[in-house]
Amino acid sequence: MECSKELAWQSNRLFEETNWRMLQDERLCDVTFLVGSGKEEKIMAHRFILASRSTVFFTMFCGSLPEINKTVDVPDIEPAIFRDLLRFIYTEDCSVNENNVMALLYCSKKYGLERLREACQKFLNTNISSDNVCTILQHANQFDEDELENRCLTFVTENAKTVLKSDGLSTISKEVLKKIIESDELYVDELFVYNACKKWAIAHCKSKSDTHEHSELEQRRELGDLIYSVRFATMSFQTFAENVAVENILTSEEKVFVFQNIAGIASKNTSSPFQVISKNRSYRTEIIEVQRFGPNYVKQWNYGGNPDVLNFKVSISCKIVGASLFAPYEEGILEGTISLQNDTSVLIAEKNVRIIYEVSKYYEIVLFDKPIDIEPEREYTIFALLRGASTLKGNDGKTKVVSGPLEVNFSNNVKSTNSTSPSQGQFHSFSFEIKKQL
Incomplete structure (x- = not known):
C-alpha cells in the first residue's frame, strides 16, 4: 500500500513537480548549503539537478577540482532567497517580485542562470517607478547590468523631479549620483x-x-x-x-x-x-497652447486703468512661456504691463506690453523673458494693466482646458476689477513648455 501511494505522486505529476517534491521531502539529497550571513540555516538539495541546470554548479561538483564536502557555505544569500533560487532551478516557476528581484538578479549572475536573469530584467523593466529606480540603478551598476542601467538612467532623466525628491536618492553611491547629474538630458x-x-x-x-x-x-x-x-x-x-x-x-x-x-x-x-x-542640459520639450475661448471673438473690450486678473492651476510640472492678449480691432495701440505671481512671491515683474492694430490679428502672444517653473495644484495669478485702443474679447470661456497630458483650471480673482473672469474677457491663451511625450 505504501509503495502504491509513492508511485501515485511520481506518475501523476509533471517532471518539474516531482523534482520539487523530492526537494521538499529531502529525498536522496546529497548536498547541504549553510545559508545566510550567520550560515546557520541548512538547506538540502541534489547535486545532479543543480549541475544539470547551472554551469557554475556543474563546475563546482563535476569540474577538475570538484567540491567533495557535503556542506557548502553560502553566506551572501539569505535563506528565503536561496529557496526562491532552488525553486527556479527545479521548476522554473519562481515568482519574481519587488521584494526579491534584486537578490535574485544577484543569484542569477552568481550561478550563471540566464533565464532567471531575463525574468528579473523583464520585471524590472516593467515595474520601475520613482520610488524604486534609485535602488534598481544602484544594483544595476553594481552587477554591470548595462542595459538595465541605461533603462534606469532614461527613467531618471524623464522623471527627474520626483526621483531626486525620493528617499531612494539617499541610498545610492557617489558614482551613481554622478552618472545621474552629469546627464545632458536631465529634465530639471x-x-x-x-x-x-x-x-x-x-x-x-x-x-x-x-x-x-x-x-x-x-x-x-x-x-x-x-x-x-x-x-x-x-x-x-x-x-x-x-x-x-x-x-x-x-x-x-x-x-x-x-x-x-x-x-x-x-x-x-x-x-x-x-x-x-558649463553647458545647458538639452531638455526634450514641447510647447502647448492652452486656449480659453473658441474662435468667435466679440468687439468692444475697454480699458480705463483697472486690472484684468485671472487665477489658474496646472495638473503637471511645467513651465509657462507666455500669455496671449487680445489685439485692437481697429486702428490704435494697446499698452501696459503684464505680471505673474503665486501666493508667496512675484515670478515675473511687470513686463512692458505694446500691441499695434493689424488686419486679421486677433491676439498677440507676450513671451516672458524666460520660462517660469509652474508646480501642479498650486495657484498662480496673472495680471494685465492695460490702456489704449479697445480690443476684442472672449466669451463662453472654459474653466478647465485639457491639452495632451496638461490640464489647466481657471478661477476668479477679486482683484480683476476690469471684469476678466474664467467665462469672459482678456487672456486668450497661455503657452506652456512641458516634457515631450516619448
Missing part, C-alpha cells in the same frame, strides 16, 4: 540638482554619525569633487546669489569663478573644474 532646473546633492550629502553624513546637525562644510567634504558636476554657470545671477552664494558648500574662490561665468567674464583661472560642465 540646476537649482533642483544642487539641492538634491545637498540632500544626498546630509543623508550620507548621518549614516556615519547621527549625533548632530551636519554643517555645510561637512556636506562639502562628503560631496567632494561631485559638486563640480552641478552646472552652476547655467543658473541665473539671482538664483545663484540667493541660493548658493549665501551658503558654504562652495569656497569663496569657486563662487567668484561661477559669478564671472554667469556674467560672461573670462576668468584668469583656466584650470577650474567648473569649466567642463
Whole structure:
C-alpha cells in the first residue's frame, strides 16, 4: 500500500513537480548549503539537478577540482532567497517580485542562470517607478547590468523631479549620483540638482554619525569633487546669489569663478573644474497652447486703468512661456504691463506690453523673458494693466482646458476689477513648455 501511494505522486505529476517534491521531502539529497550571513540555516538539495541546470554548479561538483564536502557555505544569500533560487532551478516557476528581484538578479549572475536573469530584467523593466529606480540603478551598476542601467538612467532623466525628491536618492553611491547629474538630458532646473546633492550629502553624513546637525562644510567634504558636476554657470545671477552664494558648500574662490561665468567674464583661472560642465542640459520639450475661448471673438473690450486678473492651476510640472492678449480691432495701440505671481512671491515683474492694430490679428502672444517653473495644484495669478485702443474679447470661456497630458483650471480673482473672469474677457491663451511625450 505504501509503495502504491509513492508511485501515485511520481506518475501523476509533471517532471518539474516531482523534482520539487523530492526537494521538499529531502529525498536522496546529497548536498547541504549553510545559508545566510550567520550560515546557520541548512538547506538540502541534489547535486545532479543543480549541475544539470547551472554551469557554475556543474563546475563546482563535476569540474577538475570538484567540491567533495557535503556542506557548502553560502553566506551572501539569505535563506528565503536561496529557496526562491532552488525553486527556479527545479521548476522554473519562481515568482519574481519587488521584494526579491534584486537578490535574485544577484543569484542569477552568481550561478550563471540566464533565464532567471531575463525574468528579473523583464520585471524590472516593467515595474520601475520613482520610488524604486534609485535602488534598481544602484544594483544595476553594481552587477554591470548595462542595459538595465541605461533603462534606469532614461527613467531618471524623464522623471527627474520626483526621483531626486525620493528617499531612494539617499541610498545610492557617489558614482551613481554622478552618472545621474552629469546627464545632458536631465529634465530639471540646476537649482533642483544642487539641492538634491545637498540632500544626498546630509543623508550620507548621518549614516556615519547621527549625533548632530551636519554643517555645510561637512556636506562639502562628503560631496567632494561631485559638486563640480552641478552646472552652476547655467543658473541665473539671482538664483545663484540667493541660493548658493549665501551658503558654504562652495569656497569663496569657486563662487567668484561661477559669478564671472554667469556674467560672461573670462576668468584668469583656466584650470577650474567648473569649466567642463558649463553647458545647458538639452531638455526634450514641447510647447502647448492652452486656449480659453473658441474662435468667435466679440468687439468692444475697454480699458480705463483697472486690472484684468485671472487665477489658474496646472495638473503637471511645467513651465509657462507666455500669455496671449487680445489685439485692437481697429486702428490704435494697446499698452501696459503684464505680471505673474503665486501666493508667496512675484515670478515675473511687470513686463512692458505694446500691441499695434493689424488686419486679421486677433491676439498677440507676450513671451516672458524666460520660462517660469509652474508646480501642479498650486495657484498662480496673472495680471494685465492695460490702456489704449479697445480690443476684442472672449466669451463662453472654459474653466478647465485639457491639452495632451496638461490640464489647466481657471478661477476668479477679486482683484480683476476690469471684469476678466474664467467665462469672459482678456487672456486668450497661455503657452506652456512641458516634457515631450516619448
